[in-house]
Amino acid sequence: MWQAALLVMAIILSVGRARPQLKPLSSEMVDYINQVNTTWKAGQNFRHVDHSYVKKLCGTFLNGPRLPTMVRYSGDVKLPENFDSRVQWPQCPTLKEIRDQGSCGSCWAFGAAEAISDRVCIHSNAKVSVEISSEDLLSCCHLCGMGCNGGYPSAAWSFWAHEGLVSGGLYESHMGKSSYSVSSDVAEIQAEIYQNGPVEGAFTVYADFPLYKTGVYKHVSGEALGGHAIKILGWGVEDSIPYWLCANSWNTDWGDNGFFKILRGEDHCGIEAGIVAGIPA
Numbered sequence: 001m002w003q004a005a006l007l008v009m010a011i012i013l014s015v016g017r018a019r020p021q022l023k024p025l026s027s028e029m030v031d032y033i034n035q036v037n038t039t040w041k042a043g044q045n046f047r048h049v050d051h052s053y054v055k056k057l058c059g060t061f062l063n064g065p066r067l068p069t070m071v072r073y074s075g076d077v078k079l080p081e082n083f084d085s086r087v088q089w090p091q092c093p094t095l096k097e098i099r100d101q102g103s104c105g106s107c108w109a110f111g112a113a114e115a116i117s118d119r120v121c122i123h124s125n126a127k128v129s130v131e132i133s134s135e136d137l138l139s140c141c142h143l144c145g146m147g148c149n150g151g152y153p154s155a156a157w158s159f160w161a162h163e164g165l166v167s168g169g170l171y172e173s174h175m176g177k178s179s180y181s182v183s184s185d186v187a188e189i190q191a192e193i194y195q196n197g198p199v200e201g202a203f204t205v206y207a208d209f210p211l212y213k214t215g216v217y218k219h220v221s222g223e224a225l226g227g228h229a230i231k232i233l234g235w236g237v238e239d240s241i242p243y244w245l246c247a248n249s250w251n252t253d254w255g256d257n258g259f260f261k262i263l264r265g266e267d268h269c270g271i272e273a274g275i276v277a278g279i280p281a
Contacts, residue, residue: 029042030042040212040214042211057101057105057228058225062202064155071183072188083236100250108151108152108202108229115198116176122196140159160175161179178278201229203228205226205228214256216243230246230247235264242264243263246261
């Protein structure tokens with residue numbers, strides 16, 4: 001009996017050693033990630049702040065109200081192995097832009113405004129190119145959540161479809177014809193992006209994610225910090241690892257010039273569970 005107890009204790013200790021408790025944003029965590037056999041490289045993106053600051057940026061309430069699910073029968077669409085909306089629609093400049101949400105937990109609004117801006121351009125054949133205002137969502141969508149203290153991506157898209165959103169320039173409103181959830185099926189998400197442009201996704205951010213620099217992100221170390229919304233604009237395969245191509249809203253000095261890749265096909269950190277989108281009017 002005591003031998004079995006010792007064996008269990010040895011297993012617990014070995015697991016503890018395999019994944020040490022490291023201080024978030026620390027050089028020790030960076031070194032640990034870069035030393036283990038993982039799919040991405042870490043580095044310092046946030047200096048002179050602690051992880052409570054990054055926690056504040058994760059302002060998406062996960063598992064919130066869902067919009068009706070749109071099924072597009074992706075089996076009818078021949079999907080490429082690699083797809084990048086920036087290449088597919090080069091005449092739409094917002095696809096290449098990275099925004100900065102500042103110290104506000106408004107990622108839910110930024111992810112929506114970014115993808116909506118792209119879709120307005122794509123669906124107008126580049127005749128209309130605007131930067132939809134995330135500030136309009138923050139200020140005017142009272143059912144979206146709590147502004148800088150968090151919100152729901154689905155509510156942001158619903159607000160666009162029912163009320164419209166202004167651009168960052170002249171206060172002309174741009175309406176959505178419809179807003180909807182996208183199935184968590186990988187091919188359905190791909191078909192949605194391939195046919196209509198970027199979507200908004202959300203996932204659980206762990207303490208290692210803020211250190212992302214290059215490669216395909218997979219959670220390695222650290223506790224959950226909160227929910228975070230981003231724009232998904234494509235997919236591909238890197239070193240045999242399938243990924244989603246995403247745009248963050250932490251400025252261009254974060255990650256890979258503001259962009260990142262995350263494991264595709266395993267609903268990693270919930271990345272495939274809360275996809276929302278819509279069609280411009």
